[in-house]
Amino acid sequence: MALSEFELIKRYFYQSARAFGVNMGIGDDCALLSAPENKLLAVSMDTLVGGIHFPRNADPELIAERALRVNLSDLAAMAAEPLWFTLGLTLPSVDERWLEGFAKGLFTVADEFNIALVGGDTTRGPLSITIQVHGAVEAEHALMRSNARVGDVVYVTGNLGDAAAALAVIRQELTVGKSAFSYFMSHYYRPLPHIKDAKLLRDISTCGIDVSDGLLADLGHICEESGVGAKVDIERVPVSTALNKVATAEQIADWALAGGDDYQLCFTVPQARLAKIEQLIANGKLHATAIGEIVKGSEVVCYIGGEVFEPKRRGYSHFDAAN
Amino acid sequence: MALSEFELIKRYFYQSARAFGVNMGIGDDCALLSAPENKLLAVSMDTLVGGIHFPRNADPELIAERALRVNLSDLAAMAAEPLWFTLGLTLPSVDERWLEGFAKGLFTVADEFNIALVGGDTTRGPLSITIQVHGAVEAEHALMRSNARVGDVVYVTGNLGDAAAALAVIRQELTVGKSAFSYFMSHYYRPLPHIKDAKLLRDISTCGIDVSDGLLADLGHICEESGVGAKVDIERVPVSTALNKVATAEQIADWALAGGDDYQLCFTVPQARLAKIEQLIANGKLHATAIGEIVKGSEVVCYIGGEVFEPKRRGYSHFDAAN
Structure with missing residues (x-):
């Protein structure tokens, strides 16, 4: 049944995030986050579609790396410090090897830039990755x-x-x-x-x-x-x-x-x-x-x-x- | 050229948001937002794929309504007040009538629930809509x-x-x-x-x-x-x-x-x-x-x-x- 497979993916990716300001990560209707005081929240969303933004047959580890890095670049372009990200992952089918590689690439970059996965959605459909990054910046430094x-x-x-x-x-x-x-x-x-x-x-x-x-x-x-x-x-x-x-x-x-x-x-x-x-x-x-x-x-x-x-x-x- | 068409869409949807805490909406690398003090930020992301979550030939106004309403429901489920949303819209081609209907549905719901569109991404690919909603709730009321x-x-x-x-x-x-x-x-x-x-x-x-x-x-x-x-x-x-x-x-x-x-x-x-x-x-x-x-x-x-x-x-x- 499609549900249990996708539930499996969620559990694969959505480990409880222990990071700055994460009151509730995965596991409820919303993530609950404490934004840093006296700073602005900087948010940016990018969608990468298989066959448009990257070759569909590319290494899933590299697809994940690129997807998160490209989004982090928008935080850099605002001089914002990375805090959290959400992931909307749409997949034609559940391929465990593909997912393993994707998760590896994703968490390698997340660890490197100290950004925590706090939520998202996993669904069936043509290969597509939407990431939203959230960071913090003092208004005068943006x-x-x-x-x-x-x-x-x-x-x-x-x-x-x-x-x-x-x-x-x-x-x-x-x-x-x-x-x-x-x-x-x-x-x-x-x-x-x-x-x-x-x-x-x-x-x-x-x-x-x-x-x-x-x-x-x-x-x-x-x-x-x-x-x-x-x-x-x-x-x-x-x-x-x-x-x-x-x-x-x-x-x-x-x-x-x-x-x-x-x-x-x-x-x-x-x-x-x-x-x-x-x-x-x-x-x-x-x-x-x-x-x-x-x-x-x-x-x-x-x-x-x-x-x-x-x-x-x-x-x-x-x-x-x-x- | 694909760029100018999609730039057009962005301009269509992404009017400057004048809403609570929006220091910068559309038009830079990130949106810059002021989160309410002494509250938690509640965020939730949902992806709706054409042919999976709704019929591809459905009325675009209704598709947009449903997409935003379903996301707002996650804020309700946390007892959070709606603040802002971002939209990742993937379309096979630029169809102005479709877009007009979609935008109408989207802003009807946004106005009804007092939530401002502050950013997102528009790209070419199989029909898919990812929305992230952001709201605020006191920790003790979630x-x-x-x-x-x-x-x-x-x-x-x-x-x-x-x-x-x-x-x-x-x-x-x-x-x-x-x-x-x-x-x-x-x-x-x-x-x-x-x-x-x-x-x-x-x-x-x-x-x-x-x-x-x-x-x-x-x-x-x-x-x-x-x-x-x-x-x-x-x-x-x-x-x-x-x-x-x-x-x-x-x-x-x-x-x-x-x-x-x-x-x-x-x-x-x-x-x-x-x-x-x-x-x-x-x-x-x-x-x-x-x-x-x-x-x-x-x-x-x-x-x-x-x-x-x-x-x-x-x-x-x-x-x-x-x-």
Whole structure:
């Protein structure tokens, strides 16, 4: 009978959460939670659909890792500390091996980022994962899209374009060697939510976003919400050595500017706080690169060697884009 | 391009929420919320899949109503006041008429229960709706499944079995006249979350559940979590006049005891507080019926005219049960 199988799954995943503020986790009609005082609750929900956001036949451990990491990235983009998450898991059938792998991936990430599973729903249907993350942030430290000001410098953490290259590998549009394959797959399935980096920015920046739709699109969201424009110096956009080895300069630029799914943080720093951020970078505490500046206007304009450069595309690249 | 269509949907649904504690609704990486002080946050997530939890070709307005109402029922079952909800909406394609109906149903219920849409995700894939509701409740007033004690009287609000009859109509196993059809469809698609009733119980009961899996199954959850048994007098289980007209006594008993989806509240009242609840019922403030008693043991045992009665089934009846 379908019920008992799904009840089994619930018991598999929904161990009683012993974490901050969890008065009641699994086992009643609602989870009961104590939100931290004097902080705002930051919540974000993301749905990942099999065949759209990840290949249906992907390793379930990696699917779970990616699902939770992508959601945690939204907390990082708000500079919020992770507290709890809920899981809506829809499965075509109960496959214990699949579930075992999924649970392993999920709890590996949950433990790494100190976030507790407090509830959710398990149901039958086409493979789909909805996660809601809950975190806490002081109002004055939240990284809002609307806080960019003319003269701020635009930074980005880590490297861009690796996830788009991984997607090309998955789609068999790009062939790479064994170690590059591992590197790109890891960046696609195990993106790093920049929770720690966001914490370092608390007295430096109040404006940021995670790069999920592509740098130009996401910096565009900041510009739109802040009523400003931005200049990006293409030659300063950071890309990995691995990426530089496998593609042409034109392809790399496209992936780094318009490829999604890297989950780096893009943030702005007022001139008065540049010394602080540059010190963090110089000390090796933060891997971030200045790539441009906030200017008057409403567009993100790219430059290369001082000349305006019109990128091939500005959009978004989901798993479904080629389907 | 898929993006702009789905961006359009987001703008359609995600109007800036002006509600209690909403510092930032739609438009950033997370919603930023202020939880009420000295209360617990109650959260619950439910996924409804097209073809499993509702017919795919159902009226989108009714699908939305049902999805939000079912989630609100979990807040009622905790005696929590609704605050905010998030929506994960997965759609095979962008159909503006469908969306218009869905949004209408969703905001009708949101307005009725004073709950604000603060975020979510919209994506492409097989039709599925995940909603998370957030409410607030004082710790001492929460209706926990674990608070039933031997000697408590078991009550249920409203009538049971109407939703199961509706399901039989949807599956064309039961044919009814026009007005009965409207009545049953309304009970299936527009179940009442018993938020107001739960509020009335705040000084009367600390133990309750909403009847979503069927009376015997849900009362069984209370027994399991409280370490007790229960006696139910079948002849006192309330059913509607409409239901009495369309089916045999045996069929009605099955639907009322084992049919899911009624979303009535089942709650227990200590002997010392019986006068209070009976006064509410006598004054017409609460529609509820005493149907049995909490006893030692671990089972829910049914009685009819003082004799033990073994029901046909104790389980659950989802839309998928017949598929």
